Each structure stands twice: as C-alpha cells, then as structure tokens.
Amino acid sequence: MRKHLILIAVVMLGVSLNGFTQDVEDKSFDEKKNHFYVSIELLKTLPWLMIDNAYVIEPQLEYRSKSVVFKVQYGMNDIKNTIYDNMEYRNQGSHFKLGVGVDFSYFGNNADRNNAVLGGSLIFASYTETGTVEIENPYFGNPIITQKNDSRGMEVFFMYRRVFENNFFLSITPRIAFVMTNYENTNFPVYYVPGFGTVNVFESSSSNSRATVGVAFKIGYRF
Numbered sequence: 001m002r003k004h005l006i007l008i009a010v011v012m013l014g015v016s017l018n019g020f021t022q023d024v025e026d027k028s029f030d031e032k033k034n035h036f037y038v039s040i041e042l043l044k045t046l047p048w049l050m051i052d053n054a055y056v057i058e059p060q061l062e063y064r065s066k067s068v069v070f071k072v073q074y075g076m077n078d079i080k081n082t083i084y085d086n087m088e089y090r091n092q093g094s095h096f097k098l099g100v101g102v103d104f105s106y107f108g109n110n111a112d113r114n115n116a117v118l119g120g121s122l123i124f125a126s127y128t129e130t131g132t133v134e135i136e137n138p139y140f141g142n143p144i145i146t147q148k149n150d151s152r153g154m155e156v157f158f159m160y161r162r163v164f165e166n167n168f169f170l171s172i173t174p175r176i177a178f179v180m181t182n183y184e185n186t187n188f189p190v191y192y193v194p195g196f197g198t199v200n201v202f203e204s205s206s207s208n209s210r211a212t213v214g215v216a217f218k219i220g221y222r223f
Contacts, residue, residue, distance in 0.1 A: 057075065073097040094194060124150075153177060168222075
C-alpha cells in the first residue's frame with residue numbers, strides 16, 4: 001500500500017511540473033533571493049517501486065542564504081534482491097544527510113534559475129540486512145541470517161539545478177561517497193548501505209567497497 005501511495009505522489013508531482021512549466025511572466029524572478037527548496041529523488045525511487053514490496057524514498061530540504069546552500073535529506077528503504085548463490089537478500093533502513101555547499105552561479109550575472117552547487121555532506125545510516133538461505137534438501141528449512149549495521153561517512157557532490165518560472169525545478173547531482181566506519185556483524189558481505197548506495201557492485205563474497213559513485217535526479221519546488 002505504501003508503495004502505491006508513493007508512486008501516485010510522484011506521478012502527480014510530475015504531471016504538475018509538466019503543466020506548470022509554461023512561461024509565466026514574473027518580473028521579480030531574476031532577483032537573487034534566499035530560498036527554500038523541497039525535492040524528492042526519482043532515479044532510485046522509481047526503479048525500486050517497480051519491484052514488489054520494495055521502495056527507496058529520499059525527500060530533501062535545502063535553504064540558500066546568498067551563495068551558501070544548506071541541505072538535509074532523510075531517506076527510507078526496504079529493498080530486496082537475489083544476490084550471492086542461493087540467498088534472497090533484504091535491506092531495511094534509513095539515513096540522514098547533512099550538507100553544505102556553495103552556489104557559484106550566485107556570483108554571476110545570469111538569471112537566478114540556473115544553480116551550480118559544489119559541496120559535501122555527512123551521512124548517517126542505520127540498517128538491517130536479512131539473508132534467507134535456500135537449501136535444496138526438502139528435509140531442512142531455509143535458515144534466515146540477520147545482521148545490523150550503523151555506517152557513517154561523507155560525500156562530495158556537484159549539483160546543477162534548473163528552476164522554471166513557476167518555481168518548479170529539476171536537478172541532477174553526481175556524487176562520490178565514502179563509508180568511514182567498519183562494517184560489523186558481517187555474516188555475509190554488506191550489499192547496500194542507505195544514503196551511500198551499493199557497496200558490493202560485483203557481488204563479491206569476500207569484500208565490500210568503501211567508496212560509491214552515483215547520481216541523483218530530483219524534482220521539486222522552490223519557495
């Protein structure tokens with residue numbers, strides 16, 4: 001039920017953006033003011049919604065004071081995957097991101113609708129991974145292995161944001177993140193860390209990566 005509500009909300013937001021991206025005369029639009037920005041991530045959200053009983057949702061709030069941008073993001077996830085041999089994987093968790101950046105477009109003479117922000121964030125993630133091991137012998141049940149982790153780290157990001165004249169916006173944010181803490185209680189290699197992404201891209205049975213590379217595509221509204 002939660003998955004369908006999230007999908008409906010995303011679709012409605014997309015329809016609203018499509019309907020409102022027509023040119024609207026606003027003489028004060030080009031003035032560079034302090035603003036709040038509310039957005040939601042789509043690049044990870046939509047693919048997981050297509051998987052039954054799985055979701056990733058990452059709403060974000062930003063505030064720009066002159067050229068300085070402050071942001072906070074809260075994310076929730078419940079994802080499943082078939083990884084490693086004979087094991088069904090599930091990851092349930094949440095994360096916080098606290099970030100700051102500089103909007104270099106603020107110093108130029110361009111209209112206040114094309115923002116280029118370079119910055120960094122601290123990431124705090126807490127998650128539980130469950131592995132259900134499939135045993136072919138019918139006389140044995142499928143054992144369930146659970147491990148919990150709290151991961152801390154940071155990311156460096158560059159964001160380009162295009163604000164339309166009705167204050168809706170689209171943004172794209174390439175980033176690289178680093179897990180700074182050790183993984184604990186690893187009965188099997190950690191596959192996914194909320195806020196960081198997949199740390200076991202090649203599904204290795206022996207190691208986890210501490211660095212992840214990704215990109216976020218967001219849709220939102222500027223106040």
